[in-house]
Amino acid sequence: MSEYLLEVKDLNKHFDTPKGVLRAVDGVSFTLEKGKTLGIVGESGSGKSTAGRTILRLLEPTSGTVLFEGKDITKLSRKEMRAMRKDMQIIFQDPFSSLDPKMPISRLIGEPLLQTGMGKNKKQMEQRVLELMETVGLPPRLYNAYPHELDGGRRQRVGIARALALDPKFIVCDEPVSALDVSIQAQILNLLKQLQRERGLTYIFITHDLSVIYYFADEIAVMYLGKIVERAPAEELFAHPMHPYTQALLSAIPEPRLNSTRKRILLKGEITSPIGLPKGCRFAPRCEKCCENCTQVEPELVEVTPGHFVACHCPLAYE
């Protein structure tokens, strides 16, 4: 039995497209302790959502292993995997499209209970659904409401209640607040934090919003084109970003200060096509610090200072 709740080793998810193989997740490895939060950040198309879904086997991994409490879930049969979903859940990004419009809230939250036979007794199930609704701050009068009657924040609360229904140990939060108004974002984030404290939940928190992740995560992994390019504890990463990409991302956080003198690093061009990647570092075409070596050899993720990993030939030194 390992000390980690989740251990991901060399996870790959490749899609065959007419243009070639798309490496959406390319050799991702990390570990996650119980009760902690790993933030995964990156721009659109960096493979962070795909990584989250592949870890839960909502997408079948191409290769690699995912150890959950020491058990390799990539080897489980469909049926065993369904049973496993009790422990590992996901909160989706879009609370509008991820809820079945034909089902009332009671069914949306209660369905997982039915699946595992925990909802055999009608009375008990109703009780449990109402409890869950209370936990996430939904008034009981919405018990029979349909998703279209709720606003985005409440829908997301339904999504969270649904994920909590089976008392999972681990939840992938896939951009849970990016579709919501800023005022509601804070409510949902606080709710997630509070749930983590009360229930000892372990999160993977996927987002492109760095200010959110700083508040939320214990450790942060920065993804670029399917690869983790830098991983460090949150404080450390924000204080001493080493990868040029991380630096560029951090410099893009808006600062509520007039006459800010901070230099913005503007990335050139769009994210490179993930199909038919060039030799060498995949960030090289957009990198300010790109050197000869970068276009030839792909850098490995190495531990530069304790707990701080970076995949770059010329990591930026401490400033």
Place this chain on the structure above:
Amino acid sequence: MLRYFVKRVLTLVPILLVVAFLVFWLMGQTGDPARTMAGETATEEQLEMMREELGLNTPIAVRFGRWLSDAVLRGDFGESLYGKDCWQEFALRFPHTLKLAIASILLTVVIAVPFGIISAVKQNSWVDTLLSSTAMLGLSMPTFWMGMLLIVLFSVQLGWLPSGGDDGSIYSLLMPMFCSAVNNAALVTRMTRSSMVDQIRADYLRTARAKGVSEKKVILKHALKNALIPIITTIGTQLSFLIGGTTVIETVFSWPGVGSYTVASIRSNDFMPATCNVVLISILTAVILLVVDMLYAFVDPRIKARYKRG
């Protein structure tokens, strides 16, 4: 909900009135009933007398008003040229048409919905290709041609099934039912497939899978229920067509239904039964479409909410 229903029924009244008037007027334009009754050799005086007798010289609005009040108040839809009561003639034939319509639509649903679902779930596999091309074949095969082929095979060659008529047994029903179901089933298969394909990519199916819902339930409970609206619409429209009597099928299989009777009446310039049939069928069609609209509410809570608002 009830308010919406009542409102819908009330809006039907003017629509049906306009339809009835149009049919009444158009039928009157197709020929001269007096000429038909009196025969080719009749003199102009005889014709004039005949017109006077039939009331054809009064303005169309007056004639329509009279016909309508007779029909609505006394259930008297007029008589055919052969002196038969139009309503009775309709009532005699309608059960045959209804039987065929219901049998055919049931067969359509039983074949087409599962085929469509399988096609969508196994999208782009060989099963999908097979089912889709079968549907395409069914859609493009002319009904009368298939009907004749069936008669040649099962009635003439094998002698298993009667070639026409309705003797009340399942045997006489089989071929017409199958024949009129093929086209519809093909269309419903394609409709189900495309509607399901849209749903299969929906985010909430992923949510259902994440919940640990079994694949069968994901497809039937989440995807199918959301895909139902266009399927119900298609089937409802088809049923309303079938209720009007599928002229071609009724003719090929000498089925004693409303469709073949209406066409025969029109062909022989028999003004009254043709009008009566078309108007009655319009009413039935409108009612079926209304029922379909009400069904939406049971399938989709969002539509129900809209209906509730009136």
